[in-house]
Amino acid sequence: MQDINHYLSGRVKALRAEQGWSLDKTAKQTGVSKAMLGQIERGESSPTVATLWKIATGFHVSLSSLLEPSPVEEQGCVVRSAHQLRHQPAEGEMLVASLFPFEEHYGFEMFELTLLPGYERLSESHDPGVTEHVVVLSGEMELLVNDQWQVLGQGMAVRFAGDKPHGYRNRSQNPAVFHDLIYYPQTKA
Template sequence: MSGGHVASSPDTNVSSQDDLDLPVVLGRNLRRLRTSQGHSLERLAKQSGVSRAMLGQIETGKSVPTIALLWKVASALHVPFANLLQTEAPRGPKVLRRSDAKLLTSSQGQFTSRALFPFDGNHPVEFYELRIGPLHREAAEPHAPGTRENLFVAKGVVEITAGPDKPQTLTEGDAILFDADVPHVYKNLVAVEAVLYLVMTYAETAG
């Protein structure tokens, strides 16, 4: 999950079948979270490393940023990533159709992440389906302090490296838990797509 450019970048973007609504949702949530914490655009820009101009474009619904840029903003605000995408929480069961999924993609589609939870309310724990293209290597920047990732390999053979720790090779049915507040790498070791399931836990519940 890397990058840091606007939505026109071919590298890493948030996408869904309701993209027309996404800029509005992002802008509303960012403005609410920023003002509730007493941040000016200038202050948030300094803390997140995202330019004031870009933050302003997001808040006004003029830009859909990359997933890595959103991670920087969420980390600076000390909130779970999904809080930037959340909508009103409906009552009753919620079916998440694949056709309606919001996909986080990078490396021209070689790495995709599908949220398996609704973007409503607060989610200190998040659940994703990851797909890694044949022989693809995906590097991720550190997440917020205290963030942990619990990965389960449903298909394929992958190598996971977290910070300075020794790389770990996982095959189908294996799982790994690691601290994700350090640089980490997902690498598909074989020439077929790998499928993994990820539970991401934030500091509030980690430990």
């Protein structure tokens, strides 16, 4: 977790420098308080997934670009282990494994996400044209799309416009595990 916070700290500082933004301007663009941004930049905070999404959306970058650099590709192949990558950004949060962080030439990022029992998150709209692809690996979850909650079980898949409000929840007593592939049309990392 310390490595993730260290990388996030440097990444947010670099993004602010690239944009020439003050903490005040960054707070306005992201909807994250100046105090929280300062804590993140000092590596003193483990922000929630919701906070990370606000920062990513404010800077118009992918979520995974805040978590880690792109993996090294050897001879056209990248092998990743969800078990080794899985972490919990903040207490009570979903478990996140960034299987394939965003790379501009591919245009997507892919996560394994685990919703703990009782977890619910409403997501704000992503940038225009962003599309999400959800495939349930185990358990049962609900997905909010077009203002309606849809129940999804193991093996079910949904593609939807991520540039509209949406949400994820788990009302069951067991974890729900799913893959989420997020496509970004012409988005910088």
